[in-house]
Amino acid sequence: xTTALPSLAFAGIGLMGLPMCRRLLAAGYxxxxxxxxxxxxxxxxxxxxxxxxxPAELCEAADIVMLCLADTAVVREVxxxxxxxxxxxxxxxxxxxxxxxxxxxxxxxxxxxxxRSGMRxxxxxxxxxxxxxxxxxxxxxxxxxxxxxxxxxxVLAHLGQRLTRMGEVGAGQVTKVCNQMIVACxxxxxxxxxxxxxxxxxxxxxxxxxxxxxxxxxxxxxxLAPQMAASEFExxxxxxxxxxxxxxxxxxxxxxxxSATPLSGLAAQLMRxxxxxxxxxxxxxxxxxxxxxxxx
Numbered sequence: 001x002t003t004a005l006p007s008l009a010f011a012g013i014g015l016m017g018l019p020m021c022r023r024l025l026a027a028g029y030x031x032x033x034x035x036x037x038x039x040x041x042x043x044x045x046x047x048x049x050x051x052x053x054x055p056a057e058l059c060e061a062a063d064i065v066m067l068c069l070a071d072t073a074v075v076r077e078v079x080x081x082x083x084x085x086x087x088x089x090x091x092x093x094x095x096x097x098x099x100x101x102x103x104x105x106x107x108x109x110x111x112x113x114x115x116r117s118g119m120r121x122x123x124x125x126x127x128x129x130x131x132x133x134x135x136x137x138x139x140x141x142x143x144x145x146x147x148x149x150x151x152x153x154x155v156l157a158h159l160g161q162r163l164t165r166m167g168e169v170g171a172g173q174v175t176k177v178c179n180q181m182i183v184a185c186x187x188x189x190x191x192x193x194x195x196x197x198x199x200x201x202x203x204x205x206x207x208x209x210x211x212x213x214x215x216x217x218x219x220x221x222x223x224l225a226p227q228m229a230a231s232e233f234e235x236x237x238x239x240x241x242x243x244x245x246x247x248x249x250x251x252x253x254x255x256x257x258x259s260a261t262p263l264s265g266l267a268a269q270l271m272r273x274x275x276x277x278x279x280x281x282x283x284x285x286x287x288x289x290x291x292x293x294x295x296x
Contacts, residue, residue, distance in 0.1 A: 005029050006155065009062035011055055011078055011085075013040040015238065016098070016126070017068040019133040020159055025049060027158045034058055055079070059088030059119075064152060068098040071245055072105045079109060091118030096152055098140075100125045100180065100242070102249050103173040104256070106143075110169045121169055122148050125176035126160065127183075129223075130237045137161045141179070143171035177253055180246035181264045186220045187243065187284050188267055194228040195291035204229035228288035240287075241280040244271040 005028060010021050013035040025031055025047045032050045033041045034057070041051040052058060055078045058065050065085060069075050075097065079085045085095065095113065097106070101123070110121030122144035132138040138160035142149050149165045156163050166175045197204040208225040211217050227233070247268035254261040270290070279286050 006063035007032075007061050008155065009033070009052075009058035009065045010068070011035070011058060011066070012068035012070075012099070013044065014068065014070075015130050015236075016133045018043065019130060020066075020068065020098070021049065022047065023133075023136050023158050024155070029155070030061075032058055032060075032062060054083035055085045056083050056088035059085060059090065059093060062093065064094045064096060064155060065089075065119075066096045066098060071099070072101045075099055075101060076105070076109060079113060085119075086113060086117055089113065089117035089119035093119045094122060094148055094152060095119055096122045096124050096156075098124055098126050100176050100246055100249070101173055103170040103177070103253060106173050107170040120145065120148055122152060123169060123172040124152075124156065124163075125172055125179075127176070127179050128160070131223075133159070139179075140164070141166050141172045141175035143167055143169045143173065143175075174253070177246065177250045180243065181250050181261065181267075183220060184243045184247050184271065185263055185267050186218060187224055187287055188270055190221055190224050191228060191287035192291050194225055194288050195293075198229075199293060224285055227283070227285035231288075233283050233286050236281070236283045238284060239280065240271065240275050240282055240284055243284055244268065244275050244280070247271055 007030045008024055009032040010017060011034045013033060021031060021033060021044050032052050033044050034052045034055055035041050038051060045051055067075060069078060106123050113119050113121055122142055124140050124142040126138040126140050128138040136159055140156055140160040140163040142163060142165050146165060153163055166172050194204045197207055205226060208222050211221060247264055250261060250264045251268055274287055274290050
């Protein structure tokens, strides 16, 4: 006898949400979707998804409601604002949040959602970017009750190559902060390296293959260095504003915990400088432009 697949709902059909939803539909899950800009749901409706009018409706037929949204303020609005998830939530349902949020705010919202509706929260931010979302190879770091995470593990297996429970609610967000500190600092030093190599007369396009497998190798190096060397900034695969938001979260968390994070603090200011020059919606590969000598 076959067991029916749980019914899913998903809010946030953006750069990451779209390929994640496509994979869930391909795996056969019943899926309802909502996005602030409804037209972004059209490709998923062609695959069989049902588009809904507001976040509260996501809870009508779903066992698991998933979010992949821009920041803490947007998640709070979608969950607790007018027509929000809390209005339709009920005991036995799970909210799985793939967004990258402030850990303290995640814990507060999870407690409020359970108190008001009985719905429980799993924070499950991801790493791997749009290529990982499309290929189902994301790294997923989760916070929540062990039984809740085990309940969603079969679903998340279609999205990621690895799901690790890091602790109680909020622990996934702390881990994502650590991930983004490494990614952002790496991106900045790769930009420095490419610009320096170019200035010194070395073909910067050869840096990534030359260092592959060595101690300096990393996925960011293999992805970003060729893009930077070739000045290939389109299509946008992720955003400068996302790294800036996560670095600000890292600095805030370090202050709350009394932990020194000077490199991430500097990275936040460099990212803010780059963003202030009209680059917030551009790909982080554009960071190389900060270090290239201007030809005036």
